[in-house]
Amino acid sequence: MKSVLVVDDCEVFRRPIEMALRAAGYRTISAGNGQEALDILATEQPDLILLDVAMPVMDGLAFLRTPVGQTVAARTPVIVITALSEQELISDACRLGARERLLKSRFSLRELLECVRKHTTRPGEPSRAAS
């Protein structure tokens, strides 16, 4: 079973995403900010990371800049989900290894699931990860 690390400080946003991912056959791990994500990454090796940018304690970009963040971003797909529309932040995130970005303002679960599926499926592999 593929696992997804969801990093977001806003629980009301994180919870439906986790439920949807679980319903789609993924194992989910939650983190409230970048620091928590780093702690989890010490023991876990998720197949994909969904990362918010604006968070207390350690934001998404700071997380990507850490050595662990850099190593993880190199081997694990990172999808940035942000409410901030600043072009600079987004391009920073892309430069730091994010594969994809999703805007909260135009957010839909279907789109998210397709995106997750795309990045967790290797070529030739069945499209349903959980099956």
Add this chain to the structure above:
Amino acid sequence: MSILWKTYLVALSGMLTGIGILTVTLSGQESRHLVEQLRTEQRLRATIAAAQVEAGYHEQVWPFEMLVMLSRQSECVGWKVADGAGHTVLSSDPLGPRGRTAPSSALPASPYGPVLVHSDDGTTETWVVPMRMRTEGRPWTFHLSYRGDEIRRHVRQLVWDNAIYAALLAAFLMPLSLAFTRRAIAPLAKLAAAADEIGAGNLNVALPPPRRDETGHLVRAFDAMLRGIRERDQTIQRQIQALEILNDELEARVLQRTEELHKSEQRFRRLAENVGEVLWVLDRQTGRFEYVSPAFERVWGRERREHGGDPAWLLATVHEEDRDVFRAAAERWLEGGKAEAEYRVVRPDGSVCWVWDRGFPICDAAGQVCGVAGIAVDLTLRREAERLDRERTHLQQAVRSMEQVLGVVAHELRTPLAGVRAISELLLSGEIRESADCHTLLKSMNEEVVRMAETISSLLEAARLNSGRARWSFSVFPLARVCQEATRSVAPTTDPARVRLVCRVEPGDLTMRGDENAVRRLLTNLLGNAARFTADGYIEVRVRSRLTPEKWVEIRVCDTGPGIPPETLKRLGEPFALNAGVVGPGHVRGTGLGLAICKGIAAAHGGRLVVESAPGCGTTVTVLLRADLPGPAETDGRSDRIEVVSSATSGEQR
């Protein structure tokens, strides 16, 4: 021939003429005398010879020739010869009674001195002159006698003769000399006339032709002098002409310069009289204003002639508080220095006008400071411009605030909104079949919607407070009631097992005048913040009265939360800016709108907000409110700031 020579000739001719006349006159008398004397001489010779022989002398021993010669003299009246013993040997008596021989005894003692002898009747006087001689070793004396009156007559005759000859000579020489003199000085007279002409200014006079004498030299010298004068005159004439040309040029230049000055002054007047600023000129000598431009009347609101150039009068129009400034500047100007002053002018209608006045020294051609010129600018427009500038800055800040608000809205609303959307999508998809999950999701969605509604109303309220358009309802209300209501509204959000909520009002019946709802909102906000961040410990509200000359109410809300880091503390005073553009460690949960609203409420009650906090030390918010304001304090909601005190720096620990 020179005049000297001519004079000599005249004198010589006169002399010769005189001699000729004399010769002619005397020659007749002489010839008669000569015949007479020759006869007397013959007789005398015979007599002398006989007397000589008789006296025993050899012939021709006596000075015979001398005796003859003496006897010829008409003045000689007699003679005698005496021997060594004084006896008369021979006298002239034998020739006739022409005199009387003096006796030998009467001979004077001095053998050589003449002796005057008077006749017995005293009518005649005779001079006897003795001459002693020695012949053949024997002495003898020869006496000559002269009649005194005869000598005198002779002398008179001679004087008269000479006078007549002199008169004759003069009569002959006078016309001659006159003619000669006239002829000699004729060129001199002409020269004198020419000199007069020259003196009168006529340099073209004709000079007499030069003669070959002294006047010739004089005429030639005069001619040379005249030529010199003519040359000098011509030079002077040329110089005069040159001077006249120069003078004309100078006059033309003076005229031109005068015209230029006139134009320049006209330009200055036009400028000075049309310019909006007051131009003035101060005379250092008199210490009075020489000129004040007409703009004075607009700025000062008084007529120009009122001031009369008197600085003291002007000083009286300056606002009392600014007179020292004006006086100092005026003193500096009178010393000849630069100075500027900004002062208020009180117009007759009581209105006040700010004036910026700057004076600087003006120098004359020699570089001496002769006066001070200045310009007084009405600052009303500048002040208005400054006000507009401030307004513009405020507007820019407001626009920035709006952008920040939008940022806050974006962040604070988009995330929950996206969450709500995701939940609704999930629920609609039918993939959540368990009712417990459904319930959780719906509850979460509801909470989030309520929170968003609160955020929106806070946003609107903060905006309203900040715009200064809030409506207030002031009344007297008990603080204990408001405090309890606020505590009650916050209590459900805290865990009573872990957090203790304390509310203390001292004295219990403390009241204040203000907007009750607003104060409740303020307390609720502060308590809500405290409750959100305090997981363990207590939250305390303490309200008490503070009496300074005014009546104040102090509200303190303390918590034992994590405290606020200094960088966040700095941003507390900036409405809507709490999270704008801040991510990472500085990112704070919440919008920051609560405190902005509190600040607005405190300002409307004439008070202020002080936040003391440091990480790990909890937070204390102190609100000071005026308890006796009849209505909301004047505030535009912008200039008030939240005072922040870091406990780490203040050293205060709670």
